[in-house]
Amino acid sequence: MQQIINFIIRNKNFLLFLLLFGFSLLFxxxxxxxxxxxxxxxxNFLTGGVYNSLNxxxxxxxxxxxxxxxSDENKRLRSLLLNNQxxxxxxxxxxxxxxxxxxxxxxxxxxxxxxxxxxxxxxxxGKNDSIKQDFGVISSKGIxxxxxxxxxxxxTVISILNATISISAKLKKTNHxxxxxxxxxxxxxxxxxxIPKIAPVKIGDTIITSGQSSIFPKGIPIGxxxxxxxxxxxxxxxxxxxxxxxxxxxxxVYIIENVNKEEIKNLLSNK
Amino acid sequence: MNxxxxxxxxxxxALILIQVLILNxxxxxxxxNPYIYILFIALFPVKNNxxxxxxxxxxxxxxxxxxxxxxxxxxxxxVFIAYIRPVILKSSFGTIYExxxxxxxTVDFGSKLTYFALLTILHHFVLFSLEIFSISKIILIFQxxxxxxxxxxxxxxxxxxxxxxxSK
Numbered sequence: 001m002q003q004i005i006n007f008i009i010r011n012k013n014f015l016l017f018l019l020l021f022g023f024s025l026l027f028x029x030x031x032x033x034x035x036x037x038x039x040x041x042x043x044n045f046l047t048g049g050v051y052n053s054l055n056x057x058x059x060x061x062x063x064x065x066x067x068x069x070x071s072d073e074n075k076r077l078r079s080l081l082l083n084n085q086x087x088x089x090x091x092x093x094x095x096x097x098x099x100x101x102x103x104x105x106x107x108x109x110x111x112x113x114x115x116x117x118x119x120x121x122x123x124x125x126g127k128n129d130s131i132k133q134d135f136g137v138i139s140s141k142g143i144x145x146x147x148x149x150x151x152x153x154x155x156t157v158i159s160i161l162n163a164t165i166s167i168s169a170k171l172k173k174t175n176h177x178x179x180x181x182x183x184x185x186x187x188x189x190x191x192x193x194x195i196p197k198i199a200p201v202k203i204g205d206t207i208i209t210s211g212q213s214s215i216f217p218k219g220i221p222i223g224x225x226x227x228x229x230x231x232x233x234x235x236x237x238x239x240x241x242x243x244x245x246x247x248x249x250x251x252x253v254y255i256i257e258n259v260n261k262e263e264i265k266n267l268l269s270n271k
Numbered sequence: 272m273n274x275x276x277x278x279x280x281x282x283x284x285a286l287i288l289i290q291v292l293i294l295n296x297x298x299x300x301x302x303x304n305p306y307i308y309i310l311f312i313a314l315f316p317v318k319n320n321x322x323x324x325x326x327x328x329x330x331x332x333x334x335x336x337x338x339x340x341x342x343x344x345x346x347x348x349x350v351f352i353a354y355i356r357p358v359i360l361k362s363s364f365g366t367i368y369e370x371x372x373x374x375x376x377t378v379d380f381g382s383k384l385t386y387f388a389l390l391t392i393l394h395h396f397v398l399f400s401l402e403i404f405s406i407s408k409i410i411l412i413f414q415x416x417x418x419x420x421x422x423x424x425x426x427x428x429x430x431x432x433x434x435x436x437x438s439k
Contacts, residue, residue, distance in 0.1 A: 025401075032404065
């Protein structure tokens with residue numbers, strides 16, 4: 001017993017180092033798997049508060065460009081609204097208009113990140129605004145990511161520029177399904193895999209979400225095909241997709257809640 | 272003792288805030304960021320207890336991780352350099368370190384630069400290995416380590432020069 005205590009006292013530096021390094025490794029490995037990291041995230045009171053006060057100052061610098069984006073979107077929505085009125089005038093009933101299956105919330109990004117290999121963003125909305133895990137996040141131009149952790153006033157978002165998630169996507173023209181995975185290289189491009197060889201792929205084709213995952217509705221724009229090649233087994237295409245969003249300068253985003261998600265989940269788990 | 276204690280507390284908080292609020296938004300050429308918070312570990316008094324330094328480095332690293340959502344990579348790298356700091360001190364300062372009389376204001380520039388460079392390169396190598404976490408991308412790890420280290424070394428040397436002049 002005496003010898004054990006002596007050993008611990010003699011090697012206390014090394015043992016402390018091993019212990020703390022072990023902790024860091026544990027946190028690192030946890031952060032590599034989806035939804036696992038427990039307390040080391042930027043949605044807590046301290047870090048969220050610091051980022052929020054910084055954002056209060058820094059968002060004055062790009063007011064002009066963000067305003068232009070928002071007004072562009074308003075213009076588009078207004079034209080949609082007017083077109084819809086014409087439809088309802090002529091005894092045309094769209095049953096989807098009454099059955100609202102997606103709920104939208106607005107939020108703004110208070111911490112952006114795009115240069116790491118697993119990027120996580122922070123938003124200024126949280127549980128108090130009824131934001132929950134696994135809600136989708138989009139901007140006016142396209143897809144941004146999926147909500148991960150929420151605190152009462154802040155939430156973290158797993159960006160699509162994160163090697164740990166994959167999102168179901170399809171070719172707009174032919175409905176061939178594939179999955180989006182980022183290879184960690186450039187913040188402008190994302191990789192689309194599992195598109196079968198038989199699909200007619202052309203440079204410049206649009207990629208949209210497939211609506212199969214119950215997180216994102218169908219048809220949210222993602223990007224256009226920049227280049228493609230067959231994989232090693234020559235069965236599937238590996239496609240490089242140029243994102244519509246400039247991930248380095250997003251600020252205002254929309255959070256999407258799928259109202260029927262519980263129902264879909266229950267159905268799938270009951271089979 | 273009291274003034275040394277308060278200087279290090281202020282340095283600790285100031286370096287975290289500068290790192291998180293300014294330096295992480297540089298993203299020079301897409302991914303190159305300086306990580307100068309390791310100056311706290313580099314300039315920690317030599318005579319003080321090693322256990323205290325290792326504990327403080329862990330707290331420093333985990334705070335940075337919390338802000339950046341990076342799991343435990345900064346904590347791991349900081350604890351690592353805090354643990355092997357005596358070896359680096361010995362190899363860059365030699366006999367002055369043996370007599371336990373290293374003062375960072377008075378040592379000559381050459382050995383100080385070696386000291387910073389060794390610490391920074393080791394820290395960045397551990398940091399990016401943990402961040403990328405795959406052996407098949409070893410080239411990317413070396414590339415990131417090299418470019419970010421150059422940036423960090425330049426900025427930390429400039430910062431130390433500015434602040435030592437003032438204190439004289």
